[in-house]
Amino acid sequence: MPGLNFMVNGREYSLTVSPLMRLLDLLREEVRLTGTKESCGEGECGSCTVLLDGRPV
Numbered sequence: 001m002p003g004l005n006f007m008v009n010g011r012e013y014s015l016t017v018s019p020l021m022r023l024l025d026l027l028r029e030e031v032r033l034t035g036t037k038e039s040c041g042e043g044e045c046g047s048c049t050v051l052l053d054g055r056p057v
């Protein structure tokens with residue numbers, strides 16, 4: 001499994017995760033940022049939107 005090095009809200013993380021893991025699940029389950037929610041699950045409602053380098057993804 002690939003290793004990821006990244007920053008969230010100014011804090012550095014180094015994790016090994018499945019390449020199939022969604023960003024939503026990584027943030028909620030590995031980083032414990034549960035403010036990111038899944039609602040529609042289809043990219044329509046925006047509840048899972050986060051800012052990546054200032055751009056919504």
Ligand code: FES
Nearest residue numbers: 039041043046048
């Ligand atoms: S849950 Fe992601 S857009 Fe609705």
